[in-house]
Amino acid sequence: MPSLQRHVFVCVNERPADNPKGCCKSKGGVEVRDQLKVELNKRGLAKLIRANNAGCLDQCESGVVIVVYPEQVWYGNVKPEDITEIVEKHLIGGEAVARLMLPKQPHLGERVVFPALELDVASK
Amino acid sequence: MPSLQRHVFVCVNERPADNPKGCCKSKGGVEVRDQLKVELNKRGLAKLIRANNAGCLDQCESGVVIVVYPEQVWYGNVKPEDITEIVEKHLIGGEAVARLMLPKQPHLGERVVFPALELDVASK
Numbered sequence: 001m002p003s004l005q006r007h008v009f010v011c012v013n014e015r016p017a018d019n020p021k022g023c024c025k026s027k028g029g030v031e032v033r034d035q036l037k038v039e040l041n042k043r044g045l046a047k048l049i050r051a052n053n054a055g056c057l058d059q060c061e062s063g064v065v066i067v068v069y070p071e072q073v074w075y076g077n078v079k080p081e082d083i084t085e086i087v088e089k090h091l092i093g094g095e096a097v098a099r100l101m102l103p104k105q106p107h108l109g110e111r112v113v114f115p116a117l118e119l120d121v122a123s124k
Numbered sequence: 125m126p127s128l129q130r131h132v133f134v135c136v137n138e139r140p141a142d143n144p145k146g147c148c149k150s151k152g153g154v155e156v157r158d159q160l161k162v163e164l165n166k167r168g169l170a171k172l173i174r175a176n177n178a179g180c181l182d183q184c185e186s187g188v189v190i191v192v193y194p195e196q197v198w199y200g201n202v203k204p205e206d207i208t209e210i211v212e213k214h215l216i217g218g219e220a221v222a223r224l225m226l227p228k229q230p231h232l233g234e235r236v237v238f239p240a241l242e243l244d245v246a247s248k
Binding site: 002003004005007009012050052053054055056057058059067069070071072074104105106107 | 126127128129131133136174176177178179180181182183191193194195196198228229230231
């Protein structure tokens, strides 16, 4: 059973090319997901933090959209070159990357700092 | 921005027909997701609880697999006819459906009861 410390869902949904909102796939969703998997794998974190494809997260105009659980932090306009910062600062360090956060996340209150990754769990 | 009280990811991943583990799509992942969307929509809960497609959740042999956040409760062998119970007991009531839970979820400790849905948030 996976017992994940963080679970990251990357929208890779595709809409017709003439959809005015665009879609995460056309904006690079697959590349963002791939980069996230590469960065997690090279740090040996894939059993603690899982990167998953997701269907439409309903924020198409802000694609590529990512949501990080359990804290439910939403990121938008994510590019592959943002992934190192998301991995190191948030997924490992616990601090959300403010510059990439979508606006209005009332469920977070004022929280932008969450538990850091517990690396010693990896060897249990 | 979605500010979800629960976010449910349903694996709809497809593997080749000869894969010995099978896959959630062949086991009815799309039907389970559709049923979940129907049940949430008819209760007017779609803005509080979102049902999403997910890529492989790495539990193919137990498909259809669902994971519910923020609590990270994993369900396996889910059928469309299980969805009413999951919606009413867990997603609304807060109590996980023990008979459908995958074994060994150490991140939960002994917890099977979580906050019930706050319905009055819907009108805010």
